[in-house]
Amino acid sequence: MIKQMIGIDIGGTAIKLALIDVYGEIHKKWQIPTNISDNGRKIPTDIISSIQHTILDQKHQESEIIGVGIGVPGPISPDGQTVVRAVNLGWEDMPLKSAIEKELDIPVVLLNDANAAALGEMWKGAARGKASLVFITLGTGVGGGIIIDGKVINGVHSSGGEIGHIPVYSEEKRVCGCGNINCLETFASANGFVKTMKMLLPDKTTKFTAVDIFDWAKADDSKAKEALAITVTYLGKAIAGIMNTVDAEEVVIGGGLSGAGTALLKPLKEQIDRSIFPAIRGNYKLSRAQLGNDAGIYGAVYSYLSSDDSLTFEETTGINA
Amino acid sequence: MIKQMIGIDIGGTAIKLALIDVYGEIHKKWQIPTNISDNGRKIPTDIISSIQHTILDQKHQESEIIGVGIGVPGPISPDGQTVVRAVNLGWEDMPLKSAIEKELDIPVVLLNDANAAALGEMWKGAARGKASLVFITLGTGVGGGIIIDGKVINGVHSSGGEIGHIPVYSEEKRVCGCGNINCLETFASANGFVKTMKMLLPDKTTKFTAVDIFDWAKADDSKAKEALAITVTYLGKAIAGIMNTVDAEEVVIGGGLSGAGTALLKPLKEQIDRSIFPAIRGNYKLSRAQLGNDAGIYGAVYSYLSSDDSLTFEETTGINA
Structure with missing residues (x-):
């Protein structure tokens, strides 16, 4: 089984998603519109269903999705659980991590989008x-x-x-x-x-x-x-x-x-x-x-990678030891 | 055996030393003059002999000196081995860590004096x-x-x-x-x-x-x-x-x-x-x-404490678990 992750970058008009392996290779990239109606309350559901479709697809391809990293246009609580606020999305104290983990049973890591871009440039840029x-x-x-x-x-x-x-x-x-x-x-x-x-x-x-x-x-x-x-x-x-x-x-x-x-x-x-x-x-x-607009999805995935203790050194660094 | 450390703060006119336990209790405090002659080349020897005297003293007191932390008025190389320079002492690339470790067979940690004071205020101030x-x-x-x-x-x-x-x-x-x-x-x-x-x-x-x-x-x-x-x-x-x-x-x-x-x-x-x-x-x-002038010696000791993996949580934090 090839281990893969989903990197997500939530923007004000579009949500970018990508399927990326532990070496930083992008296998698939797509986007869905950002639905900011009802204070952005539908965004988590949209993300969940887009990931579910991808998981179904992947089942035929001998690959396994081990984690999700999400860059968000706003601050993340120090415990990593909640988006404190994201003005462009209408969010205030949105428990995005648990919302997605509960539905998908896949670990999720949240981070601020500028921090995600910084990590992306460090990993692959x-x-x-x-x-x-x-x-x-x-x-x-x-x-x-x-x-x-x-x-x-x-x-x-x-x-x-x-x-x-x-x-x-x-x-x-x-x-x-x-x-x-x-x-x-x-x-x-x-x-x-x-x-x-x-x-x-x-x-x-x-x-x-x-x-x-x-x-x-x-x-x-x-x-x-x-x-x-x-x-x-x-x-x-x-x-x-x-x-x-x-x-x-x-x-x-x-x-x-x-x-x-x-x-x-x-x-x-x-x-x-x-x-x-x-x-x-x-x-x-x-x-x-x-990395331009891809910095965020790379960084979101990297952030997941460094949080997963079950991965080997090779898997978390992309360095072939 | 009570575990103790020596905290040292090297200044331009005096070198302050203290014997401190893992809970941050000062058991003894003294100072020796800073000898800046010959580009400060005698300073390491002065420190070594002052520590040796203290070790002899301690032998009668059921205590053991497990490490030394030294705050220095200049930058420390990123590998922690060398004082890059200390203008007031006349030092340039001074391998202070190995010089003292070789003579005393006690692990030494070096850090910049302002960083030491910062750590001291965090630990005990x-x-x-x-x-x-x-x-x-x-x-x-x-x-x-x-x-x-x-x-x-x-x-x-x-x-x-x-x-x-x-x-x-x-x-x-x-x-x-x-x-x-x-x-x-x-x-x-x-x-x-x-x-x-x-x-x-x-x-x-x-x-x-x-x-x-x-x-x-x-x-x-x-x-x-x-x-x-x-x-x-x-x-x-x-x-x-x-x-x-x-x-x-x-x-x-x-x-x-x-x-x-x-x-x-x-x-x-x-x-x-x-x-x-x-x-x-x-x-x-x-x-x-x-902590005033004592901040540096506290911080130097704290820096040693956090570098010593053999200590228990209680010993490195001073928190009675």
Whole structure:
């Protein structure tokens, strides 16, 4: 029997699922729509029935599903049982683990989606083979996951890796979604980047995206270059501060803004190096995430793998001993 | 036979030693001068002979010394074998662990002194019973130790917890001892605090200490209150950023400035609460270190305790099961 797991990444519009073996090979990948009606109460049932179909399929194929890992867009209680809240899904204290385990009799591991993406990049992506990393997604918001000694720092209030809410200093006052003023996210997210560019333009009604700003900067537009420099300064100093605190092997940047590649990473590395502790400078890696939207399902599976004590070293590491 | 350990805290002028049992009871405490001549090469020998004397003494007392923990004013290599450097002692790549183990045939554990103080406060001080904490010393410089799940985050370049070097934003340019500009330490150390006060005074030649500023602030002096507010703003935002990253149970403040007590901690708590992630706000503890200069020897012993697999749960936790 081939041992396989199901990795799940619950998003606001779609739930991505994949059948993955202990070596990280994806055997099947599919998705179902996220039904957010009735405060997302139907989501667990939808997931259960999708898994049940897969189990029936697998029965003909000499494979066995040994566990499920689920990445969720919200904090997980420190005991790993409950989704504390997931605003986009309408969830509040959702006992997702027991709900699925009860129906399927297969062990389930829950984790936050940014933490899942961080683990995915460590297992099969940009930070393969590393044991500690700082993962940052720069999208509509700024998310993060901190991994030390192969384990996610989830925190005692499930707020470990809330990198987007590190306070920055500014003359401006930008109100964050969390209610605080001048969180990193208000400057270093795609939205923050666009806002910074808007403030530099005389006509505040122009419509454009973060991609446009990178294009303009490439074409040597001075305002676009200034907006990029401002964004990179906030982000680079925050990353240096994080690294001076946890001193990880690698910093991995994902999310929409990371699509700009070296146009973002080169000036960012320079800013980090100006502010990082000398013993770390030059001795860490800054890289772009490699797994894109699949990072979460890989990481969810990896999280299950490392929780299963019955597996062999080879099975949990994917290393052929 | 009573099992005992020796905890050692190597400082620039004195080496503090103590004989401590597995429950954290100090049975004897003494110190020897730090001999920094010849690049501190005599320090290991001095420590060895002091331990040998203690072992001879103990032979008559039905007790056995099972291990030694040593806190060192510098980074320890990730393998725990070597002091990477200790500027105040003149050390560079000092193989302190093997040097002492070879002579005494007793296992030795090395750790950085700020990390030792953090572990000490967790074991027997302000954060007793907690498993995660952010420890910050505000003295001549700013040092720190991060503990997650009972273990110090030493970092891959032995730079975990280098909180003093988190970059802050300022119009000013303060050069830090590490060579970087505007590290937290240049604003939030006792020296930084005095410097901030000096900048607010018309006469720059006045001589005073951090204690004087606290006294003036208490007497409602507006400049002193402003200097305190500036210092607390930098420190509080940095702590909020650290907490949003590692989400520990408690923040413990030690070092000279912590002597001011609530005059420092009250405004600091207010600033942290303004900038911390809402899920953490109100749910963490900010406290003053309790062990003073003994924190390091307690933490060094605790570090040995948690490394010794032959001890029982009761012996390693001090909890009578």
